[in-house]
Amino acid sequence: MCEHMFVYNGSMSTPPSCPRASYRAVAHLDLDAFFASVEENLDPSLRGQPVVVGGGERGVVATANYIARRYGVHSAMPLRTARRLCPHGVYLSGNHHLYHRYSKQLMAILRGYSPLVEQVSLDEAYVDLTGTERLFGPVRRTARAIQEEVQEQLHLSISVGLATNKLVAKVASDFRKPHGFTVVPAGSEAAFLAPLPVQRLPGVGPALLGQLQDRGVRTVGDLARVPERLLRMSFGEWGEMLATAARGQDHRRVSPRETVKSISRETTFPEDVGDAAVLEATLISLCEDVCRRLRRRRLEARTVTVKIRYSDFVTHTCSHTLLPARDVDEVFFREVLALFRQGRQRRYRIRLLGVGLSNLVPRSWQDDLFDQEVPLLRELNMKLDLIREKYGKTAVRRGAAQS
Ligand SMILES: [Mg+2]
Known part of the structure; x- marks a missing residue:
């Protein structure tokens, strides 16, 4: 399995063991090709083949493994199209019970490292690792340990982003999928985001992207250069949020939701x-x-x-x-x-x-x-x-x- 380690080194004035103690340390974790990977665990003969999980004949692709993605198959694509692109793929209808069980196990592993775990979906969560150094050592090592434990216990590959806030951690976990491990030290958030296409920012969907591109904004860096006043004029409250995001700032807390019965x-x-x-x-x-x-x-x-x-x-x-x-x-x-x-x-x-x-x-x-x-x-x-x-x-x- 290939691993990537990215540490932004540009004009970094902070040591690579960052995020520093005075900053928050937020990890975003996201399983890679979750449903397909679970199916591969179940039937190891699937490994090395293109695997597509999705609903019946008229349905769409829920998850494609990375081999299937090489043929252009992706989530939300009609299965008919997927079969045309990748006729020799293995097509499975999926097992929700099993995915939920894996999801529970994943969250239990994460809660072993911090009480502040915010589950976003079945296979995705934020973990606030601030202040865990005394227990587990440097947060970067802890984040790596979580990745390894998920691999060992669940036999699933997970991508990790570690940064000073949720927004940057999320973009970082997606930066080098699959099995990515990306650390964005405190102070280098804006520099990390700048070269990325603006649609990598969560919330920038096709409609907003079109409007931004019309104004010549292609990267997050382009966006950061647009005066906030102009963004607010064009996009209202959204404009303000865009400006904050382009600077790599995000003040949202990692908040575990109380379990509602x-x-x-x-x-x-x-x-x-x-x-x-x-x-x-x-x-x-x-x-x-x-x-x-x-x-x-x-x-x-x-x-x-x-x-x-x-x-x-x-x-x-x-x-x-x-x-x-x-x-x-x-x-x-x-x-x-x-x-x-x-x-x-x-x-x-x-x-x-x-x-x-x-x-x-x-x-x-x-x-x-x-x-x-x-x-x-x-x-x-x-x-x-x-x-x-x-x-x-x-x-x-x-x-x-x-x-
Ligand atoms: Mg995922």
């Missing part, structure tokens, strides 16, 4: 209700609410529960567990309505309705590449979330929802 909401009607249309509209509205909270916490849910309390206080709950976990409203609307229609077995009026989501797992956007409908729905959902956050919950409602 479930998210639920219920409502008691002012007067008991018998009208199915009103009841179902209420359920949709409750469902929207819990889904929004789910997405805000970057979680996905597997189990959905509907609670029905009748006018005589008899209470029924019914649940359904889906696979894989989801975070978009539309999926849960269908479930909630089906559960309600099945579960409402008495003719009494209803006093209270509740919707709950449980069996929560960290969001894994990659998983959704198995399904083409879900990313579009998510994009819509997230836009609605933004509007509601800005203008209030009732600013946008679906036709059937009752406020």
Whole structure:
């Protein structure tokens, strides 16, 4: 396995053992070709072959291993295209249970080095190593030890970026994939980023990239030279964020999310209700609410529960567990309505309705590449979330929802 070590040496005034103690030491770790690598562990005969993990005939590529990538196969590409580019590849439909199990093991390893582990997706996390020197020695050695432990315990290759903040650590982990190990010492953040294409900055998607290129911005260095005032004029708040990012600054903390077991909401009607249309509209509205909270916490849910309390206080709950976990409203609307229609077995009026989501797992956007409908729905959902956050919950409602 090839390894790369990059230490920026340009005008560095700080010793290579940086990030220094007075700075934060943030590592970003990202497994290489995660799903495909797990499949190779499972069946070592796959090693050396192009391996593509993705959903059925109409699906898209979730992960391609590095050999398949040489043929131009990449994530989110329709499988049909992948098969044309790489007809002799091994195509697998994937095993979510197994990937989740590996993910849990990865996070357990990381938590052995710091209590400050922020899981971003199934195969990606930030670890704040600030102040771990007394326990483990220089942070650079610790980051290397984590990489080795993941390799030994899970037989998975992971890329590591070590820097003074999350933004630079993330760009660094991606700098020399696979099995990369990139250290960006304190003080050299902007110099490290400067030659990189501007789309390497997290958040610079195709639309923004087009606008930046129209203004002659190609590298992060180009961006850093644009006066912040101009960026703010062109891109509003985004402009300010871009300017900060171009300087290699990022003040976000590594924040482990508290483990939420479930998210639920219920409502008691002012007067008991018998009208199915009103009841179902209420359920949709409750469902929207819990889904929004789910997405805000970057979680996905597997189990959905509907609670029905009748006018005589008899209470029924019914649940359904889906696979894989989801975070978009539309999926849960269908479930909630089906559960309600099945579960409402008495003719009494209803006093209270509740919707709950449980069996929560960290969001894994990659998983959704198995399904083409879900990313579009998510994009819509997230836009609605933004509007509601800005203008209030009732600013946008679906036709059937009752406020
Ligand atoms: Mg990865």
